[in-house]
Amino acid sequence: MLRWSGAIARQMRQHEISLQGKSSGSRETDALTLADLTVQELLVSALRDGDPLFRRCRLEAEEQTGDIAAFDPDSPVTIAIDPIDGTKQFRDRTGNGYAVMVHVRTVETVVGSLVYLPESGPRGEWVQVFDGVVRCGPDDLSRPATEVLASLPPIRAADRRRSRHVYLIGFQRHDRARAELVTRAGLVGVPPDDMPGSIYPLLARGEFAGSLIHSPNVYDFPVSLHIVRALGGDAVWVHNGEPVHFRRTWLDERADMLRLPDIVACAVEEDVRRTLVELARDWSRVRYETT
Numbered sequence: 001m002l003r004w005s006g007a008i009a010r011q012m013r014q015h016e017i018s019l020q021g022k023s024s025g026s027r028e029t030d031a032l033t034l035a036d037l038t039v040q041e042l043l044v045s046a047l048r049d050g051d052p053l054f055r056r057c058r059l060e061a062e063e064q065t066g067d068i069a070a071f072d073p074d075s076p077v078t079i080a081i082d083p084i085d086g087t088k089q090f091r092d093r094t095g096n097g098y099a100v101m102v103h104v105r106t107v108e109t110v111v112g113s114l115v116y117l118p119e120s121g122p123r124g125e126w127v128q129v130f131d132g133v134v135r136c137g138p139d140d141l142s143r144p145a146t147e148v149l150a151s152l153p154p155i156r157a158a159d160r161r162r163s164r165h166v167y168l169i170g171f172q173r174h175d176r177a178r179a180e181l182v183t184r185a186g187l188v189g190v191p192p193d194d195m196p197g198s199i200y201p202l203l204a205r206g207e208f209a210g211s212l213i214h215s216p217n218v219y220d221f222p223v224s225l226h227i228v229r230a231l232g233g234d235a236v237w238v239h240n241g242e243p244v245h246f247r248r249t250w251l252d253e254r255a256d257m258l259r260l261p262d263i264v265a266c267a268v269e270e271d272v273r274r275t276l277v278e279l280a281r282d283w284s285r286v287r288y289e290t291t
Contacts, residue, residue, distance in 0.1 A: 001042075001043060001046045001047075001050075001102075002043075002100045002101075002102065002114060002115075002116035002145070003116060003124070003139070003141075003145045004042070005039045005042050005043055005083070005100045005116070006100050006116045006117075006118030006124060007118065008035070008038060008039060008042065009035045009038075009039055009083075009084060009090070009098070009100065009118055010118045010119060012033075012034065012035040012038065013035065013090060013093065018033055018091055033084065033087060033090065033091050035083070035084055035090065036062070036063050036083045036084045036087060037063055037065045037083075038083075039083035039084060039100060040061055040062070040063045040065050040066050040081060040083035041065050041066045043061075043066070043081050043083060043100075043102065044059065044061060044065070044066025044067055044068060044081070045066065045067065047059070047071075047079065048066075048067050048070045048071070054071070054079065055070055055071050055072065056071075056072050056075060056077075057071060057072060057075045057077045057078060057079045057104070058071060058072060058073055058074070058075040058076075058077065058078040058079070059071035059078070059079050059080075059081070060078055060079070060080040060081070060218060060219065060258060061080070061081040061083070061219070062081065062082050062083065062217070062219045062257055063083060064256070076106060076107065077104065077105075077106060078104070078105050078106070078246075079102065079103075079104050080102070080103050080104075080105065080218060080219050080222065081101065081102055081219065082099075082100075082101040082219040082220045083100060084098055084099075084100065085098060085099045085100070085101050085115075085198070085219075085220045086098035086099060086198060095197065096117070096119035096120055096197070097117065097120065097195065097196075097197035097198040098117070098118075098119070098198070099115050099116060099117045099118075099198050099200065100115070100116045100118070101113075101114070101115045101116075101200075101219070101220055101223060102114050103222050103223050103226065105222055105246060106246075107245060107246045107247045108245055108246070109225070109226075109229065109245070110129075110222045110223070110225055110226035110229075111130075112129070112130050112226075113127070113128065113129040113130070113222070113223040113226045113227070114126075114127075114128050115127040115128070115198075115200045115201075115223060116139075117198055117200075117201065120197065120198065120201065121138050121139075122138075123138055123139045123140060123141055124138070124139035124141075125137065125138055125139060125201060126138075126139055126145075126148065126149055126152065127200045127201050127204055127223075127227075128149050128152070129223070129226045129227055129230050132230050133154045133230065134154065134155040134204050134227055134230050134231060135149060135152040135153070135154055135155065136152065136155060136200075136201050136204040136205055137152040137153070155204055155205065155231070157231040157232045157268065160205065160206035160231065160268070161205060161206030161207060162206060162209075162269070163188075163206055163207055163208055163209045164186070164187045164188045164209055164272070165187070165188045165190055165202075165207065165208045165209055166179075166182050166187050166188065166189055166190065166208065166209055166210055166211060166212055166267070166272070166276065167190050167192075167195060167199050167202075167208055167210070167211040167212070167213075168182060168189050168190065168191055168192075168211070168212050168213070169191070169192050169211070169213055169214075170213045170214030170215055170216065170263075170287065171214050172214075172287070172288070172289070175191040175192060175193075176191045176193075178191075178212070178280075178283075179191040179194075181279060182212065182276070182279065185275050185276075185278075185279045186275060187209065187272065187275060187276075189212075190208075199211060199224060200223055200224065200227065203224055203227050203228070203268075204227050206268075209267050209268065209269060209272045210224075210228060210233070210265065210266045210267025210268065210269075210272055210273065210276070211224055211264075211265075211266045211267075212238075212263065212264070212265050212266075212276050212280060213263070213264050213266070214262075214263050214287055215250075215252070215259040215260060215261060215262065215263070215287045216259065216260050216264055217252075217255075217257045217258065217259050217260075218246065218249060218257075218258045218259065218260065219257065219258075221260070221264070221266075222246075224266050225244060225266055228266055228267060228268045231268045232268060233266075233267055233268035233269065233270070233273065234266075234267075234273065235264055235265065235266035235267075236264070236265055236266075236273065236277065237261075237262050237263065237264060237265075238262070238263045238264070238265050238276065238277045238280040238281050238283070239262055239263070239281055239285060241277055244260065244264055244266075246260070248260075248261060249261070252287070254288065259287075261285070262285045263280050263283060263285065265277050265280065
């Protein structure tokens, strides 16, 4: 399902497919293309018409398309979709780090994540987290996708690289300034415009230590949380250091998406997470400042 969706996104990217529709003021958040809507329609339809178990779950999707009403809004289990993560990079053709994403979670944590990057490497790349195991590696289009995923070697925390790079996003016009403060604290802050690719394989392989995000959305960030927890780390709210959960969200009407409240520090290594918490503890918890 994700492999087919990625193939469609790759083909659509060759055409002018930009759309209007979001006005949060963030270039990353407001980027919207016909590919987002098309891929989401395909993913929602595949889930609806696949195993009946899927329709017993709640469905959260970043865009307003597809037969979302076919799913149970009161289910304790949520399937979440981000049809094109990294839409700005996808639309502007500034890199190949965009991804098609699906994850499954409860109110406490994420239980399954799957990310497909159609143009990462010569044939695409996978990131999967399931049953406490993280896998990351290239696709092989000559083999069934499930077979490829099963053949990818698990990433073990003890063998993973140790990086000081931290991805920052969500601070609006202050992203770069906040990244510089992270660098002064002894890490390496990286704002969205400087990201070398998608955070998910970079985080899984250890090329990035983690992320610091203001009010992350519930469609893509949970995969980062899942990766770090599977590798022994955690994601916490910086104002109190408590582990992130999904019992409380808010609707960002500017971007038309659900978000977690406040600022979240996410990292495998405890010292990185502690540095981020100490640094950002007193930063504003309001996403859209009036000044």
